[in-house]
Amino acid sequence: MSLIKRQTIKTVAISTSSFFYFSKIIALLSLVALVLLVVRVYFSNQLAVSGSRVGYSESKLASFNKEKFDLENQLSQKSSLSYIEAKALSAGFIRIGKVEVIKGSGSVALGQ
Amino acid sequence: MKSWRFTFLKLFFVFLLAGLTARLFYWQIVSYERLAVAATEQHLTTVRIDSPRGRIFAADGNLLVSNQTAFLLYASIPEIKKDLEQGETYEKRIEAIVNQIQPVLLEEEISKLREPGKLSRRDKETLSANLTLKIVSQLLMPEVVWVPLANKVPLPTKEKIGALRVKGLGFENQSERFYPEGTLAANLLGFVGKDTEGNDKGYLGLEGFYQDQLQGQSGKLTQEVDASGHPIIAVDTTAAVFKNGLDIETTLDRTVQYTLEKYLFDSARKYGAKEASGIVLDPRTGQILAMANFPAYDSGKWEQFKDVERRNSAISTIYEPGSTFKVITASAALDTGAVKTDTICPCDGPIKKSGYEVQTWNNKYNPNSNMAQILQHSDNVGAAFWAEKLGKTAFLEYLKKFGLGAKTDIDLQGEETGLIKKSQDWSEIDLVTNAFGQGVSVTSLQMASAVSVIANGGKLMKPYVVRKIITPEREIVNNPKEVRQVIKPETAGIMKELMLSAVEQGEAKRIIPKGYRVGGKTGTAQIPLGGKYDPNKTVASFVGFGPIEDPRFVMLIKYVEPVPIYGAETAEPTFFKIAQELYTYWGIEVR
Numbered sequence: 001m002s003l004i005k006r007q008t009i010k011t012v013a014i015s016t017s018s019f020f021y022f023s024k025i026i027a028l029l030s031l032v033a034l035v036l037l038v039v040r041v042y043f044s045n046q047l048a049v050s051g052s053r054v055g056y057s058e059s060k061l062a063s064f065n066k067e068k069f070d071l072e073n074q075l076s077q078k079s080s081l082s083y084i085e086a087k088a089l090s091a092g093f094i095r096i097g098k099v100e101v102i103k104g105s106g107s108v109a110l111g112q
Numbered sequence: 113m114k115s116w117r118f119t120f121l122k123l124f125f126v127f128l129l130a131g132l133t134a135r136l137f138y139w140q141i142v143s144y145e146r147l148a149v150a151a152t153e154q155h156l157t158t159v160r161i162d163s164p165r166g167r168i169f170a171a172d173g174n175l176l177v178s179n180q181t182a183f184l185l186y187a188s189i190p191e192i193k194k195d196l197e198q199g200e201t202y203e204k205r206i207e208a209i210v211n212q213i214q215p216v217l218l219e220e221e222i223s224k225l226r227e228p229g230k231l232s233r234r235d236k237e238t239l240s241a242n243l244t245l246k247i248v249s250q251l252l253m254p255e256v257v258w259v260p261l262a263n264k265v266p267l268p269t270k271e272k273i274g275a276l277r278v279k280g281l282g283f284e285n286q287s288e289r290f291y292p293e294g295t296l297a298a299n300l301l302g303f304v305g306k307d308t309e310g311n312d313k314g315y316l317g318l319e320g321f322y323q324d325q326l327q328g329q330s331g332k333l334t335q336e337v338d339a340s341g342h343p344i345i346a347v348d349t350t351a352a353v354f355k356n357g358l359d360i361e362t363t364l365d366r367t368v369q370y371t372l373e374k375y376l377f378d379s380a381r382k383y384g385a386k387e388a389s390g391i392v393l394d395p396r397t398g399q400i401l402a403m404a405n406f407p408a409y410d411s412g413k414w415e416q417f418k419d420v421e422r423r424n425s426a427i428s429t430i431y432e433p434g435s436t437f438k439v440i441t442a443s444a445a446l447d448t449g450a451v452k453t454d455t456i457c458p459c460d461g462p463i464k465k466s467g468y469e470v471q472t473w474n475n476k477y478n479p480n481s482n483m484a485q486i487l488q489h490s491d492n493v494g495a496a497f498w499a500e501k502l503g504k505t506a507f508l509e510y511l512k513k514f515g516l517g518a519k520t521d522i523d524l525q526g527e528e529t530g531l532i533k534k535s536q537d538w539s540e541i542d543l544v545t546n547a548f549g550q551g552v553s554v555t556s557l558q559m560a561s562a563v564s565v566i567a568n569g570g571k572l573m574k575p576y577v578v579r580k581i582i583t584p585e586r587e588i589v590n591n592p593k594e595v596r597q598v599i600k601p602e603t604a605g606i607m608k609e610l611m612l613s614a615v616e617q618g619e620a621k622r623i624i625p626k627g628y629r630v631g632g633k634t635g636t637a638q639i640p641l642g643g644k645y646d647p648n649k650t651v652a653s654f655v656g657f658g659p660i661e662d663p664r665f666v667m668l669i670k671y672v673e674p675v676p677i678y679g680a681e682t683a684e685p686t687f688f689k690i691a692q693e694l695y696t697y698w699g700i701e702v703r
Contacts, residue, residue: 051337066181069178069179069180069181070180070181072175072178073175073178073180073290073292076174076175076178076292076293077292079174079292080174080292080293080294080296081293081296081366081367081370082293082294082296082370
């Protein structure tokens, strides 16, 4: 009888000790899972914010590119020869009638 | 009691499981395709990446052709229908939409016309009715959800339509060609129209020749997005292949082009010429510095012009060169040794060949003329004398060596070959008439290129317009290419002096500005009509180069049907007006 009791006590003791052992592991794993979950939530949040930033940057880039393109076009239009000629004429410049070629290396009076 | 509750619980779970299975079956099997598409649409976004057409630059780096944003106006039929008020029909709503947008689009369409101010009231009404019909028929198309209403709408028009706040209408970005220099070099640049599938495509000139390089390839970028539509950067994106059109840099000098056009167009109007063309090229490299045609057209309004107005007649129209061709005959005869500068031509009267009589242009004769005198008097009999000394075989061989009767292979779309009769088709008269440019046809470019041989020490250079293609990785440079040595350098030297004397002692010597040492030759060719030559309709031209010591440019000026009819009175004065400007521009010393 006492032998049976002793064996029972021993079995219960072993079961109890393994139960505590597994529950410790489960608790530890749960903790790890919880930490990972928090990390995941944190990084997902960060990525979502970054995505928003990327979207904003992309739209800004497109807008700057368009502005650059428009400015280049404006610049080329304002530096076109027909535009410059029209501006020069309106500013009072006149087309030269005859080209005078001054020869020789000496000083030349310009009729001033 | 206990057993009943247990059975109920079991049945509950069985039905629950059956319900879930049925629902999953519905989602996974029955509605799979629809839901998969919906899911993809929800978490993936596709962005169209437009690849703009390559730009075209002048030699100084200034833009000749660029792109600007335009808009495609479209209608979404479901959105229009969704917005219908109670009792309102779709047709009634269309009528309202047309009444709102049609006047704005009509105004835009009229502004694009070649001469909007000259539009009659009746034409305007027709235009308006056609536009209304077009919009209505698009909106009434059966079984469509999206219809384009107007292409390439400019920003101001887009803003006007946007301000109307019409439900169901929207805009998509498009790109259209932009010409900062207006109509400058339009015939050389070509234009961008549509291909059979409605895509942009370049036609004629540079746009046509470099279509493959200039055209970009649009693509799509697919990326995963979050609930707010922002891209999720941790997930890979997939991009369909796309590439921007390549930019090209030309050899065109804006100032030379502008000067050429200014004087050529003004003079063509003054002489009442039907057509005119002009070319300025660098004989040392073959680079085209300027090329112009009259009447000019506007590449941005290309639909408003006829095919004949859009072509580059400097390379696409052939003509009989007349007396300018004598310099080719003279070069060949000198190079072979058939004649020398002091060889005397009897030249005392008309010559008869195969029943035809060959006369001088004014029926005056200059007996015992040497080469210089024959060129100065532009003597047809003298040129025939050289050709007969040279012989048919050698003459034909030299024409080929000068690049006549064959394309120059310039990098422009639409080049013609010219017309030189085959050896076996030649009669006795052909040798004589070809000697002074009759019965032979060339393009203006061929003629300018042939004369550049004389200006460049006897070497023929391949003419070209694009000197650089700019890819993202590198620049592909188009270097000058020597085609062949056509005549000996000594022959070229003698010809330069002969052409200088032809200018200084020629028919138009009074108009030559002092100190401008330019070699050249006039040409006045009657226009063949129905097998005969019309004496009052001519092609008047002048081809020359300067400065004579080290030619920097070769220029050809040509008028079709000018009044007066002679090259010496029309093309030559224009040549010298432009040459004076070029001398000043390049700082060439006047002696």
